Amino acid sequence: MNKPCAQHAHPHRLVQQSLSDLTQKLRDGDRKITGPRQAILDVLRRHANPLTNKEIHAALGKEDCDLATIYRNMHTLESMGLVKRYDFGDGAARFELVEGETDHHHHHLVCRVCQTVVEVEGCFPAELESALATRHAFTEVSHRLEFFGVCPRCRTDAPTTA
Amino acid sequence: MNKPCAQHAHPHRLVQQSLSDLTQKLRDGDRKITGPRQAILDVLRRHANPLTNKEIHAALGKEDCDLATIYRNMHTLESMGLVKRYDFGDGAARFELVEGETDHHHHHLVCRVCQTVVEVEGCFPAELESALATRHAFTEVSHRLEFFGVCPRCRTDAPTTA
DNA sequence: CCACGTCCTGCAATCGGTTTGCAAATGGAA
């Protein structure tokens, strides 16, 4: 709901990695440097918030490519550790570029109304993981954490503003 | 993957609430006591772990009813606070009976292989919520947290055991 | 105990996100 409000997100923060850094990683993984791949990575590089496949597709201008190609590539990029998949519970996967080798583990605070995403530093659950592993004899324990709320803009905006 | 292993879950723990407790809540909410509703609640009452719509449908024996009816009822029951919806990230919503008025906030530790679910007490992120609300000026902040790992049975079982 | 209005159900069509089969196009090593 409140779709147009989605523009509130600040989509133009840059990511440290250059496009050539990224294509190099493709090479290292024995993947071909194709137009769609470069375009997808470039789109992700330009956006600070996690994007859905459809959003990526829409953001591709000249370098338009098939949606199926994006879906396939997101799997590829994810398995290569170039992007990270997030699930905000609205039925669409979202992807964010992984920040270099030392990806800093973080979570998100998502506005229930306009989907604006704020990165949340710190991760208490990480401390719980080892405890859980011991207590329940589970191995390879990881977790998924997402926060939701209403962002200041969506609280003050008149509904008609949209 | 490893579907048959799903039986590892101990599906027959009982829930405190009696079926009449539950139907009373339906009455209190001005909802009709129908066959499908009683059957669904009864199924949830018999299972300790969160169930998908399809699992609920399969668990209905004599009281078989349409899948769409289950979907609709899960929305109804959720909005009435009778059940809680969980998302383990596999694309299918899961539902658990809410334990009385004082639903104790908990999370889950889910086996990546057989989907066995262990309830996790305690909730560190809850402490973070107020801090986040202040720092980012968000309101109505909540969170979603799920743990994943490999349970002891799935670690030791020979793959052929299934 | 019955009639009636409203809520609920079954069925089938539909939807949105995602996946897949297949043939043509392309990257990049030889």
Added chain:
DNA sequence: TTCCATTTGCAAACCGATTGCAGGACGTGG
């Protein structure tokens, strides 16, 4: 430049979930 594995585009299929509609059930009020 040649060649083969990978990748792409297209279309169909998939899957969980939703919805329109007509018939059926619940339960209140008579």
